[in-house]
Structures are given as structure tokens and as C-alpha cells.
Amino acid sequence: MTAAALDAHVVVARREFTLDAAIRVDAGEVVAVMGPSGAGKSTLLGALAGLVRPTGGRIRLGDAVLDDGTRRGHVAPMHRGVVLLGQDPRLFPHLTALENVAFALHVGGSRGARARADAATWLERVGLGGAGDRRPDRLSGGQQQRVALARALAAAPQALLLDEPLTSLDPETAADIRSVLAEQVRATGSTTVVVTHDAIDAVTLADRLVVVEGGRIVQQGAVRVVLGAPATRFAAAIAGVNRLEGVARGGGWASAAGDVALPAVDGARVDAAVQEGQPLVAVFAPSAVDVRTRVDASADDASAWPARVARLEATLGGVRVVADAHGQLVSAELAVSHAADLGLAPGVAVTLSVDPRAVRLLAA
Template identity: 55%
Template sequence: MTAARATAAGLEARVVVRRGGFTLDAALEVPAGGVVALMGPSGAGKSTLLGVLAGLAPLDEGHVALGERTLDVAPGRRTPPAARGVVLLGQDPRLFPHLSAGENIAFGLRVHGVSRDAASRGAADWLRRVGLEGLGDRRPSRLSGGQQQRVALARALATAPEALLLDEPLTSLDTETAGDVRALLHQQLAATGTTAVVATHDAVDAVALAGGLVVLEDGRVTQSGPVRDVLANPATRFAAAVGGLNRVTGTTDAATWRAGGLVLPRPAVPVGAARAAVFRPGDVRIVDAPPAGPWEWTARVVRLEQTPAGVRLRTADPDVAVDVVAERATGLGVGDAVTLRLDPADVRFVSAGDGGVF
């Protein structure tokens, strides 16, 4: 069982859940053996959606189907979690503290009817596959966070689930460990052919693990498609931020596109149309003088954030992120006025509604 590929099954769902003043209304489709990333701000409904798919929460409306099987139909029909062929793995590995790493993996196999000896052999095989050979007798308390997550992944995949749901499994890990576990996830999902949904805040996870990306905001899907297409052509400011881009919506007149103090040449669209300008924070420059030429404007600093390469300034009217080296931000503070310049050649215009490129 442990060496075999999972039985690939497509996952398709329409999920409506109402909780107080919040409503989740989202559709999701993952091809058999495919991986889809699910991204959205905190409170968007990602964990709620995964909980419904895993059978941990009921639907108010909609359905969940896995391959040829309809798991849930609202109202009234709901397949128990243990009978779904779906495994949910979150930030907390949830290993049994009184069992060793090998015993934790073997437990999942035993629950699925595998004999004790076969489960023990399967656990040893999976420990090798996740890079923990020789550590099978250690209890979770003697394993690092990354090692515990590897054991949890091995326990999940050892049972050959039809679908695996990952709820930000790398969030609690340091950068280097997260990179190692991410590479392991990519390798094992490909090797087992497991259909998977990965909820994450990190665009690196989406690019490295998934073929498709669904953006969920305030309980609604705001954009979906191939990962690189969504990140390159964001339909919302959140999607733009995930892809490391500015997305600023403006309006046009006969000659220009305008958003607050930022003025650019009008794209080839009807006068008065709302369009969004997409550009990188690194393409915006600070100018040491009042605006004196085209494509320059005065902005006010509203926030400063540290980045791996320096400092990111958040400015208002319009809301634009500007990346500079640390020395260039010396002396700047919240409330200060700065002159910014953006070369129109560095700007792409997208539809204000759907992210399509013009």
C-alpha cells in the first residue's frame, strides 16, 4: 500500500456556510491528481472551506463530490470524515505524544485495516521517503517542528487518501525548514498522484506546489486560474500584494489615466473607463525634488515596513508601495511627503473587474 500511487479522484464542490454575519459561498474544482492553492486574507473562509471538504462542518447549501462519489448534499446528506477518503493536515501535526514517529504512521495504516507487520513495514518505508530513516523510535517531543510535520505528512499519505487538504502546514516553521518541507510536499504529491488543496498565505507555496490558484476574499472567490496567470494579472489588491505587485484603480480622460496624484498616459480603452495599473514596488523611484516632470507626484508616507532587501514605504493618494534600499529611507517617517516617479513603460493596465490584460 505504501509504495502505490493514491487513487486519484477529482474534487468538486459548491460550499455555502452561514455563521453569524459571515457567509462563505465558494465553488472549487480540482482535477484528479491536481494541486490547487487556496489563498486569501485572514478571516476569508479558507479554513471553513477545508473543514467542510473534510467533513468536519456541515453545509447550509451546496454539495461536495470526490470522483464518482457525492460526499455531501445540503440539506441532510453528509458523509462522516472517516468514510470520505479525505485527510486534513494543518499547522499542528497532531501527532500522538505517547507514540513514536513510526507508531504514529503505523496507526493510520492500522485504522485502514492493514496488519500490524505490514503497517510497521509501511511506516519504515514512509520514514525513509520523508527523510527520517532511523528516527522511527523517537516520540514527537524529541523531534523538531519540521520533523514532526514530516511525520504528519507521512501518516497522511501512507493511507493513500483520494484527496489531501493542507491548511497552512508550513506557517509555524522557520524559513529553511519550511523550504525543506515544501520540497518534500512537492515530491510526494507528485509521486503519489494525490489530489490536493493547499491553503496558504505564501505565494512561494502556490508557485512551488500548485498548478491552479483560487483567491478567496470575504467568503467569495474573487479570482481563479493557473497560478502564474493569477499572480501576474491580479484582479484585486490582495492578489496583487500576494504577487508582489501594486494594483491601483483609476479613471481615464482624453489623454491620461489618473489615480489621486499619479497620472499616466491613457491606455487604449474608452475615455472614462476604470482600469487598474499594475507595477512593481521596485519600479517606483523617490525623487529629491518637488514634481517637475511627467509621471511624478507627491505622496505621503503612511507606513514603513522592513523587507529582506531594505524598506517598503506605503504611501497614500493613491495607495502605492515603494521598495527602496535602507539607506534611501533614512530620515523618512510616517506623515512625511515624498516625490515619486514611475516610468509608464513599467506599467501594465488590467481590467478593473477581472484582471484581464489590455
């Protein structure tokens, strides 16, 4: 099979939750889907794969209609030309790695020596050229996922669906598999939808990013555009930035109550032309936030905000301090030693300050 465009409007209505999302993936394009737990990501992928029956909408792959929201208009999973790869490799335990990959080729009509030769080639492509005679119980988790990827791509699907395939792997193994995924998905030109919780997957693998919250698509676009201008607090969290909602005030930004503000300065990045008092969003990196104890703060600094530490989170490079400034949650990144010197702990009073030149102002 060859890659085909995927055009879907998926409606799945349940007693306490409704997914209503429209997604378009061009032939050969890779789209990442992100969202908080319970947002509907896996339901969306299950509907595309045929494992979840939509109650409305329409799913088209190439020229074929896979679902039209009715029982009669539902194409069974095995006849869709779609392959779903999740966290569990789901390898056949009684077959070797080579035989697992060859199985997909047998389903596609290839037989005998030709199927085995092609399976061996696929194992080579995912870095397992010498492991064809091993059964799954003799392979590591990362190796099993490589075999599963080889089997998925060997099936030559019109669309490849990936449901957080790296979640159960350790960081080093996940990085290796991510590289293999990126290389092979591009090499095969597969139309791909990848559900992930990690922005690195979106940056590495995808052309576009779709953010789903509460069963709805709240933002979509080129990965760098979505991460650079997040439309919701969740999108800001995956982008690793602060996103504060407020209003335009005096050429700068202020919270609606006016108790937290960023004054206008030369060099500030203003991506919105809004009138005084109109909604405005301030976006800035945690590294742009300075944290001091109250006694160290300057009372003359207009962008210094009194706050209290809400929680501390460990990061690879130190500590993330999440503080509450009059209802605005602001994250800052500090070295562990600096956080210790300040005596930071939940409830401790601090002053936050942000250089307005490090802030990007966006229309809400």
C-alpha cells in the same frame, strides 16, 4: 485509494458571515487557496473535510456525494477518503514516528510487518529514515510535520487537504518541508487543496490559485496568471505588486479624479483595449517606484506624484515604503541606507515617480 476529482459548491451560512464558493480540483491537481483573515478559507477546508456542515451546496469526491446540504446527506469525516493536515501535526505522543505512520496503514487494512515496512519507507521518503524509533517529544517541529505528512500520504487519501501546514515553522524549516511537500504530492499524484498565506507555497506547490475574499471566490486561474494580473488589492499584495484602479485617459492611465496619472509611452504593456474614460487598472512592481523628497523632484515629470509616507515596513532586502498619493496607496522598495538618507518617516512629504514602461495596464 486513488486520487479523485473534487467538485464542490460550499455554502455555510452563519449569523454574520456566509461562505458561498464553488471549487473544482481535477484528479491529481494541486489547488492553492489564499485570502485575507476571515475570508472563509478554513471554513471551506473544514467543509471539505466534513468538520463543518454546509447549509447548502453540494460536495462530490469522485463518484461519491459527501454533502448535499442536508443532515442526511452528510458523510462523516472518517468515511470521506479525505485527510486534513494543519499547522499542528497531531501525532500520538505515546507512539514512535514509525508507529504513528503505521497507524494510518492499520486503518487502511495493512497489518504487522508489512505495515511497519511501508511506514519505514514513508519515513525515508520524507527524509526521516533514521528517526522511526523516536517519539514526538524527541523530534523538532519540522520533523514532526514530516512525520505528519508521511502519515497523511500513507493513508492513500482520495484528496489531501493542507491548512497552512508551514505557518508555525521557521523560514528555513518551512522551505525544507515545502520541498518535501512538492516532491511527495507530485510523486503520489494526490488531489490536493492547500490553504496558505504565502505566495511561495502557491508558486511551488500549486497548479492553480483561488483567491477568496468575504466568503466569495474573487479570482482563480493558473498561479502565474493570477499573480501576473491580480483582480483585487489583496491579490496584488500577495503577488507583491502595486494595483491602482483608475480610468483610460489619453492612451495612458489616470486616477478617477485625474490627480495621479501615467502617460502613454512607447513600450508600455497594455493588456486592455478600453475606451477613453473606461475603468483601467495599473499594475507595477514596488521596485519600479522611485522615491524622492519634494525638493529633489522635477516639476516637469508628468508621472511624478506628490505623496506622504503612510508607513515603513521591514523586508528581507531593505525597506518597503507605503505612501499615500491622493488616496492611492503605493509601495516602493528601497535600501535601508537610501531610506535613511531621505529621512523617511510616517507623514514625510515625498514625490513618487514610476516609469510607465514598467507598468502593465489591465481591464478592470
